[in-house]
Amino acid sequence: MAKMPHLVHWLTGQFRETEREAWYRRAIKPRVRCESRLAWMLAALIFGMFSISDYFYVGQSRELYLLLAMRVVVVGSCLFLAWAIGRWGSYSQRLWLHALPLWVMATGIILIVPLRPDSLSTQMMAVIVATMAFYLLIPNLLTVVAMASLYLGIGFLCASAIFADSSSVDVLRMALLLIMANAVGFCTLLRVERLQRKQFAILSEERDQNRQLLREMAHRQSLEGQLRRLAERDALTGLANRRHFMKRAQSMFESAREVQAPFSLFMLDVDHFKTINDTWGHSHGDRVLMEIARVCAESLRSHDLIARFGGEEFVVALPDTSLSDALPVAQRLHRAVADLALPFEGGERGAAVTVTIGIVEARPDEDNLEVLIHRADKALYVGKRDGRDQVVACRESQA
Numbered sequence: 309m310a311k312m313p314h315l316v317h318w319l320t321g322q323f324r325e326t327e328r329e330a331w332y333r334r335a336i337k338p339r340v341r342c343e344s345r346l347a348w349m350l351a352a353l354i355f356g357m358f359s360i361s362d363y364f365y366v367g368q369s370r371e372l373y374l375l376l377a378m379r380v381v382v383v384g385s386c387l388f389l390a391w392a393i394g395r396w397g398s399y400s401q402r403l404w405l406h407a408l409p410l411w412v413m414a415t416g417i418i419l420i421v422p423l424r425p426d427s428l429s430t431q432m433m434a435v436i437v438a439t440m441a442f443y444l445l446i447p448n449l450l451t452v453v454a455m456a457s458l459y460l461g462i463g464f465l466c467a468s469a470i471f472a473d474s475s476s477v478d479v480l481r482m483a484l485l486l487i488m489a490n491a492v493g494f495c496t497l498l499r500v501e502r503l504q505r506k507q508f509a510i511l512s513e514e515r516d517q518n519r520q521l522l523r524e525m526a527h528r529q530s531l532e533g534q535l536r537r538l539a540e541r542d543a544l545t546g547l548a549n550r551r552h553f554m555k556r557a558q559s560m561f562e563s564a565r566e567v568q569a570p571f572s573l574f575m576l577d578v579d580h581f582k583t584i585n586d587t588w589g590h591s592h593g594d595r596v597l598m599e600i601a602r603v604c605a606e607s608l609r610s611h612d613l614i615a616r617f618g619g620e621e622f623v624v625a626l627p628d629t630s631l632s633d634a635l636p637v638a639q640r641l642h643r644a645v646a647d648l649a650l651p652f653e654g655g656e657r658g659a660a661v662t663v664t665i666g667i668v669e670a671r672p673d674e675d676n677l678e679v680l681i682h683r684a685d686k687a688l689y690v691g692k693r694d695g696r697d698q699v700v701a702c703r704e705s706q707a
């Protein structure tokens with residue numbers, strides 16, 4: 309958890325780190341734009357409405373027209389600036405745009421003193437309300453508001469002394485009231501600024517932790533996936549391994565039995581693989597196995613299952629396939645392997661590799677996958693015994 313007391317400046321209420329402060333201001337930009345626009349529209353409306361009291365104080369005179377002209381300029385400027393803030397106010401880059409209406413409004417309030425010197429007490433109240441509104445109603449940075457409020461207070465006191473002939477005691481009384489209003493507004497806004505930033509810091513930290521957590525979860529899931537694949541795959545050929553084959557083939561076999569669909573299986577064994585190893589080396593033998601795995605996998609349908617059963621032996625499960633349909637598939641694999649041209653180290657073309665395949669179809673009463681594999685093995689043995697390089701189907705009579 310971040311150390312909050314050191315995070316925010318005690319006097320300005322801003323983050324000490326400029327990067328973080330800029331990030332915060334960017335984050336609250338839309339809200340500030342919207343609230344500022346509404347607040348300035350409201351402030352301009354109220355300031356404009358005081359034209360009614362102008363009429364009662366000064367009557368139809370030159371001062372009234374001057375007051376009306378000044379109010380129109382201030383209201384118009386504030387409305388224009390409210391629109392500009394809504395459109396361009398960024399709060400982090402164009403701070404002056406947010407400060408400008410404060411200074412315009414403050415100038416308008418100060419200018420009332422020479423034009424309506426008789427209503428100083430009402431104006432004093434208006435200044436206090438305006439000061440509080442600067443601090444609490446219109447979103448702005450504390451430093452910006454404090455400067456504008458200082459300008460309003462000093463300007464008003466000076467105007468009162470010069471144009472309303474206020475005594476020094478009255479000016480002092482008004483100065484104390486303004487100091488009080490400023491102190492209350494400053495402390496309240498400082499508290500709000502600090503609280504909002506602390507809240508933002510906590511939220512960002514939580515968001516960072518969540519993101520980190522999500523990253524870790526994704527990493528963990530991908531590791532689990534990798535581990536699962538490693539546990540299910542044969543490291544050399546990338547095909548399913550024996551254990552995974554038994555699990556999946558069993559469920560395929562059971563599904564086929566449930567709907568009484570045909571189910572075939574064949575065992576494929578590389579001929580004279582020992583000789584290949586002994587003649588060309590173990591790594592060439594590995595390449596032969598990988599190539600056979602590749603061509604076999606490419607020749608099968610997506611819902612067939614091929615696995616390396618062990619050594620140079622492969623097994624294929626063919627759901628929804630009868631023996632008569634499995635036979636051409638096995639012959640296709642047999643041909644594809646025979647057509648393989650496996651170059652040796654140095655580019656020399658290798659001798660043809662052949663395979664023997666034993667095929668079997670599950671009987672309707674058969675419910676044991678191991679027995680089915682055993683029968684396919686027997687057909688394979690027959691093929692090996694009869695000279696290899698062939699496809700042998702296990703007929704009922706051979707079972």
Ligand SMILES: Nc1nc2c(ncn2[C@@H]2O[C@H](COP(=O)(O)OP(=O)(O)OP(=O)(O)O)[C@@H](O)[C@H]2O)c(=O)[nH]1
Pocket residue numbers: 544577578579580581582583585589590591592593594597618619620692696
């Ligand atoms: N290169 C390589 N050889 C392997 C691998 N697994 C098993 N072998 C070898 O495969 C050979 C299998 O030999 P055998 O069981 O006698 O079979 P074969 O020579 O193919 O003879 P037949 O099957 O009767 O045609 C052995 O020499 C094993 O060492 C492997 O992953 N890579």
